[in-house]
Amino acid sequence: MGAIGGAVFQSIKGFRNAPSGVNRRLLGSVAAIKERAPIIGGNFAVWGGLFSTIDCTLVHIRKKEDPWNSITSGALTGGILAVRNGAGAMVGSAIIGGVLLALIEGVGIMFTRFSAEQFRPVNPQLEPPPVASPGVVHESAPLGRDSQASTGLPFWNRAES
Numbered sequence: 486m487g488a489i490g491g492a493v494f495q496s497i498k499g500f501r502n503a504p505s506g507v508n509r510r511l512l513g514s515v516a517a518i519k520e521r522a523p524i525i526g527g528n529f530a531v532w533g534g535l536f537s538t539i540d541c542t543l544v545h546i547r548k549k550e551d552p553w554n555s556i557t558s559g560a561l562t563g564g565i566l567a568v569r570n571g572a573g574a575m576v577g578s579a580i581i582g583g584v585l586l587a588l589i590e591g592v593g594i595m596f597t598r599f600s601a602e603q604f605r606p607v608n609p610q611l612e613p614p615p616v617a618s619p620g621v622v623h624e625s626a627p628l629g630r631d632s633q634a635s636t637g638l639p640f641w642n643r644a645e646s
Contacts, residue, residue: 486529487525487526487527487528487529487530487533488522488523488525488526488529489526490525490529491521491522491523491524491526491529492518492522494525495514495517495518495520495521495522495525496514496515496517496518497514498517499513499514499515499516499517499518500513500514500517502517531566532562532566535562535565535566536558536559536562539557539558539562540554540555540558543557543558552587552590552591552593552594555586555589556583556586556587556590557583558586559582559583559585559586559587560579560580560582560583560586561579561582562582563578563579563580563581563582563583564576564578564579564582566578567579
């Protein structure tokens with residue numbers, strides 16, 4: 486995924502930065518892809534592997550799988566990958582990683598809640614009663630002078646007797 490995304494991004498960058506002329510721009514695009522896409526793909530793989538390792542470790546330690554594991558994993562991954570740049574960069578990358586994963590988890594929870602509404606079971610007490618055909622008595626309808634089933638008509642359409 487990182488290699489493909491890197492290839493798309495680098496092809497655009499190489500095309501824009503190449504000298505004028507279609508052939509030169511296409512060659513510049515291909516050269517940029519060959520040069521940088523594998524590096525971006527490798528960086529993506531390192532980030533994904535470290536994130537997954539931390540996430541699975543947190544699930545094992547905490548014995549629960551919830552959004553806090555992903556948020557913490559994003560923050561720790563950002564901090565660990567920035568360790569060579571100093572403490573300030575570590576803190577900044579950890580905050581960005583945590584916030585980014587919090588946004589991703591929040592959007593996931595939001596979509597889950599919105600899509601769960603369509604699968605919620607309907608309360609049978611809130612369903613409208615079945616409509617009886619004229620002249621047909623429904624088994625669950627009460628019988629008597631004021632019942633709809635006795636005439637097949639609703640009470641507002643019946644003549645007073």
